[in-house]
Amino acid sequence: MRSIPSLLGTLSLFVSSLQVGYAAEQPHRHYQVVERLDSAPYGWTRGGKPPPNQEIRFRLAAQHGRAAEFEQKVTDLSSPGHESYGHHMKRDDVRDFLQPATETLENILGWLDTEHVPENSIQTDGYWITFSVPVSQAEQIFNTQFYYFHNMDSDATLVRTLQYSVPDNVYVDVQMIQPTTRFGNFGAQRTLPAIKAVAATFQDLTANCSSAITPDCLRQLYGLYDAKGKPDPQNRLGISGFLEQYARFGDFEQFLAKYSPNITDANFTVVSINGGLNEQKSGLESTEASLDVQYAISLAYDTLSTFYTTAGRGPLVPEVDQPNANESTNEPYLDQLHYLLNLTDDELPAVLSTSYGEDEQSVPESYSNITCNMFAQLGARGVSIIFSSGDSGVGDSCLMNDGSNRTRFLPTFPASCPFVTSVGGTYGINPEKAISFSGGGFSERFPRPEWQNKAVESYLTQLGNQWDGLYNRQGRGFPDVAAQADNYLIIDHGATRKIGGTSAAAPVFAAVISQLNSARLTRGKPRLGFLNPWLYSLNQTGFTDIRQQFDATNSLLSRAKRFLLLQNALIPTPQTPPQLVAVAREVLELGALASIRQTDAPSFTRYYQQLQPFYDIERHVEATGEGVNVDFSTSQRSKITGLYLLLLLSMGNSTGFHTVLEGLVEEASLKGKSVEDDPYIKYPVDLERSLMEGSYDKVWRETKSERVPSEDFGLFSNVLVGTIRSEIADCSEKAYPSLPISNAKNLLFLESEGAVIEFAQQRGWILRDGRIYFPVEPEAAARSEKDILAASGTIIENTIGYARELETIV
Structure with a gap:
């Protein structure tokens, strides 16, 4: 049984076909397209015809030819030092400046009169003319067809067209008529x-x-x-x-x-x-x-x-095809x-x-x-x-x-x-x-x-x-x-x-x-x-220049390091004064964190390596209670080390990761503690454990959770997720001929279908009909369904292989 809205849509189409036939019988006129869209904007799909008697209120902007001149005037009166600065215009001054020529308005109004637009519906305000007509008449006036268009994301439904035209004799007088091609999804x-x-x-x-x-x-x-x-x-x-x-x-x-x-x-x-x-x-x-x-x-x-x-x-309008x-x-x-x-x-x-x-x-x-x-x-x-x-x-x-x-x-x-x-x-x-x-x-x-x-x-x-x-x-x-x-x-x-x-x-x-x-x-x-x-x-x-903050930071760091170099304090020795050792360590730690915030991984690695002699002193003093009288209360060793572990993990350097981790485990055991007592170390260790299990979704959730120890960990966390995403993409290309975009969004841990489309383009994948099609190697073109199912196991095999490799290292 057909629904009432469905029947209404059918009747609308029938009436519209009669109107198109009627329009064809009118005296032939030459039209020029004012605006045309190749297709509906992304997210909008065309539906049925609106009722022919549905009223639409149009706004027509007439040409006045002084837009550029006016905008320069506005710039002048807003520019300090200009003689007109601060001399704002009055409402009537603006209207007079942008008033179209009399013949322009007369030409447009004459056209609307020949189209039998009711005189009492027409209003003129400067270069704007508003009028209301039913859909059937609008289609004749603009030589077009109006349809319902629906947006799935916003659930909005609009009456719009993909192009509209006006007769030759008024084309030069018209800037724009809306609502026609303006969809809007703001x-x-x-x-x-x-x-x-x-x-x-x-x-x-x-x-x-x-x-x-x-x-x-x-x-x-x-x-x-x-x-x-x-x-x-x-x-x-x-x-x-x-x-x-x-x-x-x-x-x-x-x-x-x-x-x-x-x-x-x-x-x-x-x-x-x-x-x-x-x-x-x-x-x-x-x-x-x-x-x-x-x-x-x-x-x-x-x-x-x-x-x-x-x-x-x-x-x-839930469950209703036609909107208000x-x-x-x-x-x-x-x-x-x-x-x-x-x-x-x-x-x-x-x-x-x-x-x-x-x-x-x-x-x-x-x-x-x-x-x-x-x-x-x-x-x-x-x-x-x-x-x-x-x-x-x-x-x-x-x-x-x-x-x-x-x-x-x-x-x-x-x-x-x-x-x-x-x-x-x-x-x-x-x-x-x-x-x-x-x-x-x-x-x-x-x-x-x-x-x-x-x-x-x-x-x-x-x-x-x-x-x-x-x-x-x-x-x-x-x-x-x-x-x-x-x-x-x-x-x-x-x-x-x-x-x-x-x-x-x-x-x-x-x-x-x-x-x-x-x-x-x-x-x-x-x-x-x-x-x-x-x-x-x-x-x-x-104002504060965000970029200049980094420039100023880097300049200060360079000056500080030059001073420390002249004092032979960039590499601590028994002769380096304890106060200078603490200052040098703090400067290098600030440099490491500044590198993170500038997304400069190589610079961070250099700072990490420069800090190791200072951290060796700290480890020695903590283990023996002997050594130089250096203040370690401000040390950020745990944070810097945790960030370095995360960097190694994101780079796939499992050997380097476990080399550093083994040293931390030994140091913690001597104190009767666990490395996981330190949140800065626990975070990369938990991520690595999830990787060993092949729980990529767990890794992704962890990087989005409140357990991320500080915002500085965000950079390498994103790099790690990007690395995982690339591995999954490689396996997917071998395992599947195609995937729905919605499935790929979840598989690749992307937050929107737009992000999937962008990623797919970067990989050279083909997008068609809501699906992603992966490149097909010539020898793989004739693979059977059984072959495809077998190939999809590579995702599991790769994960198991990766876990075994890490287990061997451990």
Whole structure:
């Protein structure tokens, strides 16, 4: 028996076929394609036809021809030293500057009239024209077909098309019409595995940002201390809310009481855009909204703050083929931007923080260009636009969607737009380091702005030809700044949680800018507005350069080692003063740890070898109680040795591993102890034991567990997992002709199917129909199923052989 939705879909197709026939009877017209997609973006699949009477509200952007001129004007008024710096434009000034020619608007409106678009549905606002028509009429107007498209990951369903056209006589007047080819799959820029319920400890409540992030520790770290803003209408702080994320007042009050008890009177207002809801009792997750309002507002205390809740994305409709007609056609970015640009100058926020984004390549180019120009319009009016840079590093799958399947780093939009300030992520204290997932790179669409030339050229010089061909050297580089992005404590639905991601960094930086605006306005200066030309003109003054920390560290280490060399203390002798022995050991240990943090294994090995004479002295004194009077209380021998064991294990050097381990076992036995009493030694020993057992999954779980003794062990742990992954891949090529991508994800210990695709490309595997096909040797092409099953045993045989080899060594 066919379901009601199925029958509706069939009827829709039947009616559509009648309409296509009707359209064919209309007078012949010449059309030009405005925008075309070769296929639906990754993750989207085409479904049936929407009902022909379903209304869609379209936004048409008319050509005005002054985008480049306008963007230069915005850059000028945002550049310190320029005569127009700080002279922000008024709303009507921006509208007048970008007003299309009268004949352009008349031509477009005349075309809509000939297409019988109801006059009362048409609205004109500057270079934007909005109108509503049913699907059947839209298909005739744009010479196309609309379908439902569904995204399995987000469960979103949209009404979209893969191309649309307009008649020849209006083609030159049209920039873009949406929603048509704009699918959108933007999401909050946060690390989902980091969202977990926790019980806040006393250490968390008095944190210095090393174990957990709270407003108090951020105030200390970034020099805000007890600063507070003023409730000035010229300095409103705006926070964007999308995807049914609601800022809950109860959670906010509980957060302040727990983590900022001296500012419990802080508050915010909620503004709805396009019917965005303010559900205070919703059972849906609201971690993103909670994170944004709790940190932005607590750090910018006493600033007028607004949470903008914007409706719009594909609906969630379990067991129903057809989505809600209104929700399936929304376009939230444009709705929010139109709302903000229509506000009076007094109503605009001074700072807008947004923690959402998507792959730049998934956004139609006309859409990204127009949207970026709209951000510039807000900047022209004195609004600082802050976006998180993303949580996928240089890209998730790193696959181009232009049909070539080329490997390429994938920038994030809107973070790649030159007229927003993009915020990346860091972690750790003294030094503060770039966090591994922080999004960054170079835009494939937006050229590098002049204000960024000096900084980017310096970076590219240091980078050399590494990664050449995988990114656009002439593109706009991002992020512009970075802030802490891990272990944030928040309150969501009454529970304390830890969360991470660049979505945490963006509202923190927005709060800092809000505080600066408050100070400027108090002194009679204009607010900062579009930030980037000013930020880069500072030449890093007031900022910490993460890379320079390593450069400075290496410079200091070189100077210290030269001094020790002149004192004959780099290799200790009986004549070396005890105090100098301790200093030399500490310098070399710092060098070893700095090498780890710079992912420099050869340098770490050299430091380890240089440290052995110092550790020999320590071993001798501990064993005999005799010898030089050296202070060993600060020695990091266990940690350095554990790291070296892990390095040997990751390199497959089992002989070297057991040589070092046997010495440690003997030393521990003389003390009546076990090497496994030391967590730094126990960790690599446990990993090696799991390898002997062939328990690769256990190794992977161990490297992700809380038993990793310190973050410095992460580098070699990742190398070890990579080595195991390569061995499994080698065996899989011999054992199987193909595997489903989902199975390969688990087999190779990869965290996403995008990572599987990237790994498969590196190995030269073929991807087709959701499966990975391994290269087939000519002589193996005719293998029987029995042969394949026999070959699959090589995985087990290799594991047993490896275990036997290690057992022999033991």
